[in-house]
Structure formats: structure tokens, C-alpha cells
Amino acid sequence: MDAADERGFREFVSARSPALMGLAYLLTGGDQHAAEDLVQTSLAKAVTRWARIDDPEAYVKRTMYHQQVSTWRLAWRRHETSVAEPPERVAGDHTSRIDLRLTLRQALSRLTARQRAVLVLRYFEDLPEDEIARIMGCSVGTVRSTAHRSLARLRTLARELTPTQEELTR
Amino acid sequence: MNEETLLRETLRDWSEQARVPADLADRALRRRRRRRWLPALAAVVTAAAVVTGALVLPGTFRQKPAPAVDATVTAVASPPPSDIQVDTDNNPPKTFIAAGRVAVSAYSTLSWDPTDRGTEVLRYHWSLYNPVTGRYEQADWSWVQVARGLRFAAVMEGDLPADRVGILDMTTRQVVRWVGVEQGAGSAYWSPDGTRLLVTTYAGPPNETRWLDKKHTSFQPEPSDRTGFAVVDASTGQITFRPVLANSSDPLGMGNFGRDFLWSEDGTLIYEFLSSEPGKAFYDLQGNPRPDPSDGMILNQEAGVSPNGKLIADRGQPPGPQTVVKDRATGKVVGVQPMLRLLAWADDEHLIALGCAGSCQNEFNAALVLVSLDGKEVVQLSTYRENTNDPDSWQPQLTLR
Numbered sequence: 001m002d003a004a005d006e007r008g009f010r011e012f013v014s015a016r017s018p019a020l021m022g023l024a025y026l027l028t029g030g031d032q033h034a035a036e037d038l039v040q041t042s043l044a045k046a047v048t049r050w051a052r053i054d055d056p057e058a059y060v061k062r063t064m065y066h067q068q069v070s071t072w073r074l075a076w077r078r079h080e081t082s083v084a085e086p087p088e089r090v091a092g093d094h095t096s097r098i099d100l101r102l103t104l105r106q107a108l109s110r111l112t113a114r115q116r117a118v119l120v121l122r123y124f125e126d127l128p129e130d131e132i133a134r135i136m137g138c139s140v141g142t143v144r145s146t147a148h149r150s151l152a153r154l155r156t157l158a159r160e161l162t163p164t165q166e167e168l169t170r
Numbered sequence: 171m172n173e174e175t176l177l178r179e180t181l182r183d184w185s186e187q188a189r190v191p192a193d194l195a196d197r198a199l200r201r202r203r204r205r206r207w208l209p210a211l212a213a214v215v216t217a218a219a220v221v222t223g224a225l226v227l228p229g230t231f232r233q234k235p236a237p238a239v240d241a242t243v244t245a246v247a248s249p250p251p252s253d254i255q256v257d258t259d260n261n262p263p264k265t266f267i268a269a270g271r272v273a274v275s276a277y278s279t280l281s282w283d284p285t286d287r288g289t290e291v292l293r294y295h296w297s298l299y300n301p302v303t304g305r306y307e308q309a310d311w312s313w314v315q316v317a318r319g320l321r322f323a324a325v326m327e328g329d330l331p332a333d334r335v336g337i338l339d340m341t342t343r344q345v346v347r348w349v350g351v352e353q354g355a356g357s358a359y360w361s362p363d364g365t366r367l368l369v370t371t372y373a374g375p376p377n378e379t380r381w382l383d384k385k386h387t388s389f390q391p392e393p394s395d396r397t398g399f400a401v402v403d404a405s406t407g408q409i410t411f412r413p414v415l416a417n418s419s420d421p422l423g424m425g426n427f428g429r430d431f432l433w434s435e436d437g438t439l440i441y442e443f444l445s446s447e448p449g450k451a452f453y454d455l456q457g458n459p460r461p462d463p464s465d466g467m468i469l470n471q472e473a474g475v476s477p478n479g480k481l482i483a484d485r486g487q488p489p490g491p492q493t494v495v496k497d498r499a500t501g502k503v504v505g506v507q508p509m510l511r512l513l514a515w516a517d518d519e520h521l522i523a524l525g526c527a528g529s530c531q532n533e534f535n536a537a538l539v540l541v542s543l544d545g546k547e548v549v550q551l552s553t554y555r556e557n558t559n560d561p562d563s564w565q566p567q568l569t570l571r
Contacts, residue, residue, distance in 0.1 A: 006199070013195035021194075022185030030184060030302045031341045033321055036191055043198035102303050104180040109302045109341075123174065124181040151173075 005050050012056050013043060020060060026120045027068045029109035038064055062135050065121070069113045069136075100158075107157035115150035122147055187304075254540060254549060261553035262297065262564035266304050268571060269540040269551060270516030271477070275299050275316035275569035276323070277306065282386065285378065289392065291329075292377040297564075298323065301341050313357065316340070317364040318570035322404075324358040324367055331356045331372040337404060349407045353397055357430040362437040367402040370430045371411065377428070396429045399440065401455055412457035434463055435474065467498070472568075473512040473521050481543075483512040483521065491526050495543055507545035510536055514568045519543050522568065527554045538566060 001009070017039075024035035042063040046056060053059045108116055114136075121132045133140045191197070254270075257263040267274040276298045282290040296314045297306040313326035313335075321340055326332035331354030336345035351369055356376030358369045370376070374395035382388045398413040414431075431440045434452065439460055441452045452460045469475075471483035475498065486492025486506060493512045495505040509523035516522055525539035525548060538552040555563045 009199075010195045013198070017190045017194050018188075021188040021190045025188035026181055026185050029341075030187065032189055032301070033319075035188055036194075039194060040197045043194060047198055100176060101180045101183060102305065104176065105184050106303045108180070108184070119177065120181060123177050124185065154177075155173075 001047060001050055009047060009050055016057055016060075019057075020064070023061060023120065023124070024064055024068075026108075026124060027064060027113065027117060029111075029113075029116060030105060038068055042067060061125075065117050065135055066137075069117055103158050104154070107154050110157050111150060111153060115146065115153060118143060118146045119150050119154070254551070256549070256551045258537075258550050258553055261555065262306070263552055264305055266299060266306075267538065267551050267566075269522055269549070270520060271570055272514045272516050272522055272568050273299070273320060273571040274538070274552075274566040275320055275571075276314050276567040277564040278314070278567070279564055282379075282381070285375075287378075289378050289380045291375040292379070299340065300343070311338075313355075314567070315357075315359055315367075316567060316569045317360040317404075318362075319364060320569060320571050322346075322364075324360065326355060326358065330376055331374070335367065335369060335402065347404075347407055349402050349409055351400060351409065353400065353411055355400075356396070358402075359430075359432060361433050362435065365404055366437075367404060368431055368433055368440055369400040369402060369409075371397045371400055373397050376430070394429050398457070399431045410455075412455075414453065414457050436463075439463060471512040473514050473523075476515050476518050478518045481518070483515075493523065495521075505543035505545060507541045507543075509539070509541055509545070513538075516540055520547075522551070525550070 020039050020042075021035060024038040025032065028034040028038060039060075042060045045063050046053060046060050050056075108119070111119070117136070118132065121127045121135065122129075127135070129140050129143050133143045136143065138146075253268070255266050255268045257265045257267050262277060262279075263274065276296055278294045278296050281293050281295065283293050284290050294312060294314075296309045296311055298309045298311075298314055299305075299316070299320065300307050301320060309325075310327070311325040312328060312330055312332065314323055315325075316323040323338045323340055325336045325338045325345065326334070327336070331351075333352070333354065334348045334350050335355050335358050337347045337349075338344070339346050349367075351371065353371035354373060355369045356372040358367045360367060372395045376395070378392060378395070380390045380392055382390060396414075398411060400409050400411040402409045428443060431442050431453075433440055439452045439454055441450045443449065444451055448462065450462060452462055454460050467482065468484060469482075470485050471493065473483035475482050476495075480498055481495050481504065482498045484494050484496050486494045491508055491510045493507045493509040494503045495507070495512075496503050507521070507523065509521075509525050511524045512521045513524060514522045520540055520542055523539055523541045524536045525541065527535040527537065535554055537550055537554040540549040540551055541547065552566075
């Protein structure tokens with residue numbers, strides 16, 4: 001990487017860091033440190049082929065998805081399966097919007113990396129299904145079924161995690 | 171609002187919680203340069219793992235083996251947020267309280283539980299911040315100490331002294347490492363850099379006390395069960411125990427009450443409180459007595475020295491409530507605040523303090539507030555606790571984030 005490339009790389013990182021960190025934060029289920037690691041690793045990969053990359057942001061984001069899903073698959077398997085099942089709860093009638101969002105965050109953090117990635121690509125990045133399929137390296141049908149299953153799992157978790165009215169007012 | 175909109179809003183809000191490190195480009199470039207050494211390094215690491223018997227830990231620990239709880243690295247590399255988050259609706263708080271570089275990472279209430287020996291033992295009841303939900307959650311741990319960066323906490327379970335100390339991942343709520351303490355752990359404090367734990371060891375319940383009245387105002391000193399201290403390297407779990415006689419520096423003694431060892435400000439020494447002047451006794455990490463490193467500096471407020479090292483918090487003039495901030499070099503007062511106590515520096519110009527309600531008719535009716543150096547700007551962070559002296563009242567644990 002020559003001086004001009006390095007300057008271009010620094011400008012890109014400076015301009016796009018908030019977006020990349022926001023995305024990494026979601027992909028890692030709200031883990032600041034893991035998100036920093038993810039962005040850092042993906043940027044380091046981009047550095048090695050900077051001169052040949054047409055769309056740096058798309059490249060870094062794609063690397064982040066792959067990295068996160070494969071990291072989860074290999075090393076975090078135990079973490080993924082060891083989360084204790086939340087107790088059964090009855091949904092409160094007056095759950096506020098803020099509470100709902102907090103509950104949703106908690107539910108999102110309990111999805112698998114792949115399930116969460118599909119929802120992030122679809123509802124945060126607003127990507128069409130064929131683009132999601134290209135990034136994730138699967139068919140459009142698989143994207144649809146994964147998104148469907150992810151939403152269903154999210155609903156179940158959210159229902160289980162919704163505090164009762166008694167808990168909300170305690 | 172439909173499900174899709176709610177999901178979109180949640181994702182957008184949540185993504186905005188991410189802090190953006192200022193040096194991401196530098197990190198990536200450094201990492202690329204380091205990659206050239208990876209094959210050789212990998213061979214060395216593999217050999218070391220065979221010799222020592224590597225432990226399997228989650229990726230975050232394995233990736234940066236040097237400072238275990240690499241909150242330190244991140245705390246330096248990633249500037250702490252400057253935002254203010256308050257919960258002035260709930261007592262005790264339900265949602266995250268933070269200002270500048272400091273957060274309420276956990277809070278506790280106390281109870282004194284009677285024993286069959288006519289004494290009482292102190293028990294903590296903890297609520298711990300969950301970074302995923304942004305809320306405080308009740309925890310069964312008998313000891314909680316959150317490391318700077320709010321990523322890990324030292325925890326103990328069951329009656330104290332405990333036979334092991336755990337390092338809890340605050341996000342996953344899983345203990346990622348247990349460290350056995352055969353001498354019995356009564357307390358565990360993180361070093362200022364978040365890499366080591368100082369564990370005070372006890373042969374019997376720490377703080378076991380024979381109170382002489384129901385209001386717990388006077389007690390009969392009991393012989394201390396403290397046996398020494400241990401320093402734990404959080405990255406490796408290696409523990410080094412040093413015996414220290416309980417009454418070696420304090421022959422009159424504080425009995426068995428409040429005998430925990432604590433870190434000195436820079437983490438090079440440890441100290442214990444004494445019942446008489448000079449008030450503290452310092453030791454090195456081998457347990458040898460050392461002189462007080464503060465060099466005559468008066469540290470009577472928890473906030474201590476400002477982040478830039480130039481200012482120091484001090485008590486004000488009676489009758490109060492009043493606190494002051496002084497120039498550390500000249501001793502000149504640079505600001506006066508109408509506060510009960512200065513607890514921590516949020517940045518070089520603001521402190522987290524205990525502020526009185528109204529005209530301060532009752533000094534124990536107090537709330538956490540953010541106050542400027544000149545005392546004119548005050549932001550309430552928590553509800554007012556009716557009696558901060560009541561064991562049932564929650565006590566915040568303030569941690570650098």
C-alpha cells in the first residue's frame with residue numbers, strides 16, 4: 001500500500017466508521033468489544049487488497065457478515081447454546097414502546113448469528129433478497145426461509161422476555 | 171405500530187449505542203503489519219500451549235491473550251462516551267445511569283444475617299447492569315466488582331469466604347473463567363488497569379461482627395479471620411497468595427470489620443484501613459510494608475484526582491453541604507459545589523456527586539448528580555434515596571466505562 005492508498009483508506013475509515021461500527025454492533029448482538037474486533041479484522045483484510053477493491057464499503061460489510069457468521073459457527077457454538085432458557089412469562093397489557101424495544105434487543109441478541117444477520121440485512125440495511133443471498137452465499141429461497149424462521153424465533157423470544165405488568169411497576 | 175416498523179426502529183436505536191473508536195484505521199494498518207509475523211508467532215503460541223495446557227475460552231479472551239480482561243486496551247483505544255443517561259423515575263434504578271467516563275455498573279443493598287455464634291454476617295444483594303438490555307438485573311452473586319470498560323465483572327457465589335472467584339462476561343452473563351482460592355475469598359477488587367484482581371482471603375466470614383445494639387451503631391471487636399491476600403492475573407488465572415497477619419499494622423484493631431485490601435491509585439501497591447492515624451497501611455504486592463505514596467496529598471473524597479491529574483476533590487467548609495475542588499499544585503480552591511460528597515470525575519470539568527434534596531434538611535436524603543466545577547450546573551442522575559444510610563437503600567458501584 002503506497003502513501004496515496006493509505007490516505008484513501010484513512011479517509012474511508014474516518015467517513016464510514018460510524019456506519020460500520022453500528023452494523024458490527026448489531027451483528028455481534030450488542031457487544032462493543034466484539035464489534036470493534038469485527039470491524040478491525042475486516043478493515044485489515046481490506047487493507048491487503050485496497051487497490052483492487054471497487055466498492056470498499058460493500059467489501060468490508062460482506063467480510064463482516066462472513067467473519068461473524070463463521071466465527072460464531074466455530075468458536076462461539078458453546079456460547080450460542082449455553083444461554084439459559086428464559087422463564088415462561090405472560091405478556092403485560094401495557095408494555096411501553098421503550099420496553100418493547102429493550103425486549104426486542106434482548107431477543108435479537110439471543111438469535112444465532114446467521115438469523116440475526118438476515119434480519120439486520122433486511123431491516124437495517126434495507127437490502128433486497130437477491131442482494132442478501134449474494135452476500136450470504138445462498139439462494140433467495142434460503143434467505144426467505146431463514147428470515148421467516150428468524151422472525152418466528154424473535155416473536156417467541158420476545159413473548160418469553162416481555163415483563164409482566166407486576167415486574168414493570170416493581 | 172407494526173412489527174416491521176418496530177424492528178427497524180429497534181435496530182436503528184440499538185446500532186446507535188455503538189461507540190466509534192477514533193483509531194480504527196491505525197488498528198487495521200497495525201494488524202496488517204503484524205500479519206507478516208503470524209506464522210512464526212503461531213508456532214511459539216502452539217508450543218507454549220502444549221507446555222502449559224491451554225484453557226478453552228471464548229474468542230474475545232483468546233484473541234488478545236496479553237491483558238486478560240482487555241477492557242483496558244479498549245478503554246484506552248476507544249474514548250469513553252460523553253453522554254449522560256439518567257433514571258430519575260425508579261428507586262432503585264431500572265435503566266442505565268452514566269455520565270461521561272463513569273457509569274453505575276451495579277448497585278447493592280445490605281443485610282446483617284444472624285449466626286448461631288451470637289454474631290451477624292454482612293450479606294450483599296446485587297443488581298448488575300446488562301449491556302444488552304440497558305437495564306439493571308438482580309443477580310444471585312454474593313460479590314460483584316465490575317472491571318473498567320463494563321465488559322467483565324468479578325463474582326463470587328454463596329457464603330463468603332468463597333472457594334473461587336469467577337470472571338463474568340457482562341453481555342452473555344456467563345462466567346468465562348473460575349479461579350480457585352483455597353484460602354477463601356472474602357473480596358475481590360480489579361486493579362486500576364483492569365488486568366488483575368486483588369483478593370483478600372479469610373478463614374471465616376469477613377465482616378462478621380458482634381453488634382451491641384439493634385441499630386448497629388457500636389460493636390465489640392472480634393478477632394479477625396483475615397489471612398492475607400492473593401493477586402490474580404485475569405488473563406491466565408494464575409494466583410499468588412501472600413499471608414499477612416490481620417493485626418500486624420493495627421494492634422488495637424478494627425476487629426473483623428472492613429479488613430479488605432484495596433489497590434493504591436496507580437495499582438503498584440495495596441493498602442488497608444487502620445482504626446487510628448495514619449489511617450492507612452500500604453504494602454507492596456509481596457506483602458512488605460511500604461510508605462504512603464500519596465506524599466502528603468489529602469484524599470478525603472472518593473473522586474480523588476481529576477483525569478488530567480491537575481485537580482483534586484476535597485471537603486468544603488462546615489456546616490455544609492459543601493465540597494471543593496483544588497488545584498493540585500498550588501492548593502488553591504478552583505470551584506465550590508453544594509454537595510455532600512464527590513464520588514468520581516465524569517471528565518476534567520464535571521464530577522459525579524451525592525447531592526442533597528431541597529435545602530438539605532436531611533443529609534441522608536440524597537441523589538446521584540452530575541455537577542460542574544463551579545457547582546452551578548447540576549443534573550440529577552438518580553432518584554433521591556430517602557435514607558442513604560439505611561442498609562436497604564441501594565449503594566451504587568461506579569466504574570469507568
